[in-house]
Amino acid sequence: MKIVLNNWICKSSNFVSIVSMQVLIKFFLCLIMTISIVMMQLCFPANAENIPESCISSSNLKVTVLSISQLGLVHHARMHRIEHSKHKQEKTQSRDQDPSSRRRNEVTTLTNVSPDISASNALSEYNVDSAFSGIYHPPTKQWMALASEGASLKTAQPISTVAQFGGHAQVERALVTKTGLVNVRENVAFVLILENANTLRIKWNSISVNQRNFGDRAAPRHYRAIIMEAIRNETGYRVIE
């Protein structure tokens, strides 16, 4: 009986010491984690909302281990963001250092969707007879027109243009990219031709957009006045058919 009791006491004390050790280990791990988290928050305060609360409050070992990897990811993401931001800044700086190339890209786009350069300023840089392929989205009243093949700047600097054949499909993609439009089936295509210093001639034919959306190469008549007004408002130019 005595021997059995002694064995039991011995096992119990072993068990208690094992449990104590586990608790101690968990306590230290939590302590290290808490210190790490505080350090992370001090170093990268912007990411504080990304760190899960479980990292701080839970004493569960699995959650803690998971949290360590999460912290690593947060840190990695933060570092990546900093690198990306630096890269973007460098790119912007180099673009700004070459204002001529920046301007050449901006002047090829006429739009009422957050334009980099106003449509009237862009148009004033073009030679007469330059043409622009355009798309108008009736539900949002957003439109964009891109310089088409043959368009030329007064400075004779080269510019990128959309193709004459199928150019409306290229402009539609650009408008979708800029605005996030989902439904392109209501889009109306048009062409602007610079007639003189303050007049644009508008034409309405397109297979890739109008024929697809309305079964006719010509844009529906009921949209025409609205589109002409939108272009007149944005460019300040007289728009004639």
Added chain:
Amino acid sequence: MKDLPLPNLLVEMLNSGRWKAPDDKELIKKIGIEDADDLSFLSLAGMESNTNQLRQLALNGYSDLMGLCSGNVELLPEGYLDVTKAIVIAATYGDEALCLDYSNSIEPKIVVTNNTGSSTRWLLVAENFEKFVEILGL
């Protein structure tokens, strides 16, 4: 153009500056172009960019609408153009075009877009480039 040699006469006309739309718009309308005022006879670079766009359209879901096939067809449906064997040589802003069509031989035919209501198909304008030059009096 890659794999598709331009007719010698076209190369000569490009080099000598003779490759330009005729002043007589009625002649252009006769070959099937509705927007005769807009028709541009393309430079070599223009041919390349418009031909690239033609190929993109075939890949991006415009095949039925614009009568385009992108190779790998045993029998080309009537009125369709195989974009891997075609070069755009003239175009309007409203998506009309004249193309060299090499689908049957090394000597290309000249075809033009033709609106059939809800879609577009391609019609023969001339059996060869010399005949095309003759029709337009270039």
